Amino acid sequence: MALNVKAIGSFHIGGGPVTLTGLPPRRLVLTQGMGVREFPQDGDFESGQMYAQYVRLERPRAKYPLLMWHGGGMTGATWETKPDGDPGWQSWFLHAGHDVFVSDAVERGRAGWSRFPEIYPEEPHFRSKQESWSLFRFGPPGSYPSRAGWPDGLFPLGNFDQFAKQVVPRWACNDASTQAAYDALIREVGPSVVMTHSQSGAFGFTAALHAPDLVRAVVTIEPSGCPDPDTVNLSALRSVPHLLVLGDHITGDRFWETIVLRINRYMDALRAAGCTADVLDLPAMGIRGNSHFPMMDRNSDQVAALVQDWMQRQGLMQ
Amino acid sequence: MALNVKAIGSFHIGGGPVTLTGLPPRRLVLTQGMGVREFPQDGDFESGQMYAQYVRLERPRAKYPLLMWHGGGMTGATWETKPDGDPGWQSWFLHAGHDVFVSDAVERGRAGWSRFPEIYPEEPHFRSKQESWSLFRFGPPGSYPSRAGWPDGLFPLGNFDQFAKQVVPRWACNDASTQAAYDALIREVGPSVVMTHSQSGAFGFTAALHAPDLVRAVVTIEPSGCPDPDTVNLSALRSVPHLLVLGDHITGDRFWETIVLRINRYMDALRAAGCTADVLDLPAMGIRGNSHFPMMDRNSDQVAALVQDWMQRQGLMQ
16 A cells, blocks of 8 residues: 655754864875875864654654664664565554654764764774674574574574674764754654664663653663663653563573563553553563564564554554 | 655665674673673674665656665765755655665665774775865855855755764775675666766766666766776667766866866767767856755755756656
């Protein structure tokens, strides 16, 4: 079925000017056929901005735009076509009637990144396929060399290299500017629903605390972090329902078990403060085999529909 | 007017596996709240891939998809919303009936980039605002500090910082892998029209030579380079019409004068070989004040319409 699209476009937001001095110039061939020229490395730059791309529908059925925030070492491509070539959640939620904003956080993708160590204090981390394989629970410990996943695994492992092409460098020093840019994005877009994945989970929880009047719901897919509930005012979130979505094979994975304990403590604190904090624990519901990337798993449509049902029940659709 | 969109999505293409060994591990906090952990830097990676995002129409009026390739230090954002917030050429050409593929070349944007010096032999170049200002002919020599452009300039200089937020690092060592990825993109998409800007001009000319059966036309906006016409078989391009678009204030700019001499020599050689090689020299047509980025200038719709008229005359529309 065709989408009736009112507008498609993008913008950068957040960050600001930085000036560098004292760097030696470099001699480079930057233009084919024009030979070696000298390029000053000093000058004025923008740093700390993020990128957001929107698709607005002619007749959205959702009350608010849906902001899709990717995880660590990834870009907005997370939400687009899946590594196996099937439509991703950007397309699914557009068809479900949401205006969708897919963004690249500070330092990722079309957001650009800044010189180190002059602006960013350290070098980036390059995530290997080995690290992705184990961190994202694509298979049992030690299974990377054989590329044999879980017997019930739903990630399309035949397309693992296509997934690996989506992985981009990331830094460990940009949390503050990333949060600031996300906060600026919400102020720019206005009332909206924030959907996060993995690393952006913490940014989404915090964004809701920073703008409980603008964030109308938080859907957090396999978040890797959250604020300390003892240090924030959760009662401000009574009108901001939260939904946590968890995949499979967390039990027995000490890293993810520790994270989920922390996230559950945050969800418990939300409920204790009078907020809506619901959980889609997929394996507990009998849906086995989801990885850390349910939006790319073979049952991504099924998981999307569960999220959509929840949004409907929260009154987020017209 | 709403767009009837059949499909929206993306994919990565090109490149291949690289394995790194012998790197020391790093100790990092990559997950908020999980403390310092040790991360091997060795492992398997993908390198040399590019990214392409497509919007396909329910009823395209163009015979072939339009591939939009950005210039140096930029990403596909070049073609999206303009720095002044007006719709860009992605939107314009969608409304004109083209399926549109906006891509990020190797090392840019969502394509990701690879570790240096282990994979890329050298560090990237970070383009300053000063360099952009002079290279892109936004104002007369020496005018950057005042931000005063040409009296007749059409670039939205009030939004220059928004433009600067689009600028990303670039390397001078990746021409071969970039060309290979663009060639792979064309094989993937099939018969298509290639629209290039600046640095991608050379990649587009070469892509047509590599696949004259698939590239149905080349529209090159302010290309910064081209093959040496004496070393390539231009007669293979007799069924591949070329259109060159040039902005203003080239005369008197020795860098751009030299480039345009080279491009005109290529266009002359195309004509001598029996090919269609047309030129939209905007100031010669009485359209004054365009910068190196006519797709962002205030008259971008006017320039787009001239390109669209040419495509119509070349039989590229249904």
